[in-house]
Structures are given as C-alpha cells and as structure tokens.
Amino acid sequence: MAQDLLQGILHTLQSKLENAAKQSVYDQFAEETLAFFQSIDWSQPWLLFLLGFHCLCMLVPILIRKKHTALSVYFFILLGMAALTQPLNALGAEHWRSFASTNYFDPSGLFIVTIYAFPLLINGFLTLMLILSEAIHTMVLVKRQMMRTVATKKSQ
Numbered sequence: 001m002a003q004d005l006l007q008g009i010l011h012t013l014q015s016k017l018e019n020a021a022k023q024s025v026y027d028q029f030a031e032e033t034l035a036f037f038q039s040i041d042w043s044q045p046w047l048l049f050l051l052g053f054h055c056l057c058m059l060v061p062i063l064i065r066k067k068h069t070a071l072s073v074y075f076f077i078l079l080g081m082a083a084l085t086q087p088l089n090a091l092g093a094e095h096w097r098s099f100a101s102t103n104y105f106d107p108s109g110l111f112i113v114t115i116y117a118f119p120l121l122i123n124g125f126l127t128l129m130l131i132l133s134e135a136i137h138t139m140v141l142v143k144r145q146m147m148r149t150v151a152t153k154k155s156q
Contacts, residue, residue, distance in 0.1 A: 036114070040104070040115075041101060041102065044099075044100060044101060045099075046099045046100060047115075050115065050116065054119040054120075054123070057078070057119070057120070057123050058123055058126070060074060061074060061123070061126055061127040061130050065130050065134070066134070068131065068134050068135075068138075071127055071130055071131050071134070072131060074127055075124055075127045075128060075131060078120050078121075078123055078124040078127060079124055081120055082117045082120040082121055082124065085109065085112055085113060085116060085117040086109060088112060088116065089105050089109045089111075089112040090105075092104070092105035092112065093105035093106075093107075
C-alpha cells in the first residue's frame with residue numbers, strides 16, 4: 001500500500017517535471033501570471049475601487065498633457081504613491097480583515113506591487129513620455145524662433 005502511494009507520487013512528480021521541461025520560460029510565466037490573476041476575487045469593493053483609481057490615474061495625464069508644470073507635479077505624486085507601497089502593504093497585512101475576504105498582503109509584497117505599484121509606475125512612464133514630448137516640442141519652437149530671428153537680422 002505504501003509502495004503504491006509512493007509510486008503514484010513519484011509518477012505524478014515525474015510527469016509534472018517532464019511537462020515543465022517541455023514548456024518554454026515564457027509559457028510558464030504566462031501560465032503562472034494567469035493563475036495569479038485568476039486566484040484574486042475581483043468582486044471585492046476595494047479591488048474595484050483600486051481598478052477605478054488606476055483608470056482615473058491613466059486619464060489625468062491625458063487631460064493635462066499640455067500643462068507642463070501640472071504634468072511634472074503629477075509625475076512626482078505618482079512616484080510618491082509608488083514609494084508608499086511597502087508601508088501600505090504592512091498596513092494592509094495588519095487590517096485586511098476589515099476590508100478584504102482574503103489576506104493578499106504577503107511579506108514579500110508581490111500582490112501590492114502587482115496590483116498597486118506596477119500600474120502607478122506604468123502611469124508614471126506615460127506621464128514622463130508626455131513631459132519629454134512637450135519638452136521636445138518646446139525646444140523645436142524655440143529653435144525655429146531663433147532661426148527666424150537670425151534670418152531677419154541677416155536680411156536687414
């Protein structure tokens with residue numbers, strides 16, 4: 001009986017190892033990422049609020065894209081919020097029973113980084129691209145004006 005149980009475990013382990021060897025690293029990553037997101041109960045109000053918050057955060061830089069100073073301030077606000085990830089994870093681990101059905105706040109912070117910080121950093125990258133785009137646009141306008149001024153002085 002114990003021999004059959006041990007053989008069954010070994011056979012299962014061997015088949016899983018063979019399957020893992022056949023899959024590429026990309027396939028394993030995609031499968032594990034999908035399993036991670038499927039394990040989350042997305043119907044919880046706080047997760048829906050967080051999703052809405054990230055959607056709103058994605059709209060803000062698009063709405064203020066022509067305001068250089070506002071974009072810069074917004075960029076640093078995003079970085080500040082992302083920097084608060086570890087304290088928020090500790091706070092969530094301490095008080096998760098009051099707002100969540102499961103303790104997602106592990107000591108490594110994988111959940112909060114994936115769900116909270118990573119979207120903020122992507123948004124920060126988008127904001128930085130808009131800032132750089134506006135800076136390049138401004139530099140082109142200044143250079144054109146300089147060229148016009150030089151051309152006007154030469155023609156006089």
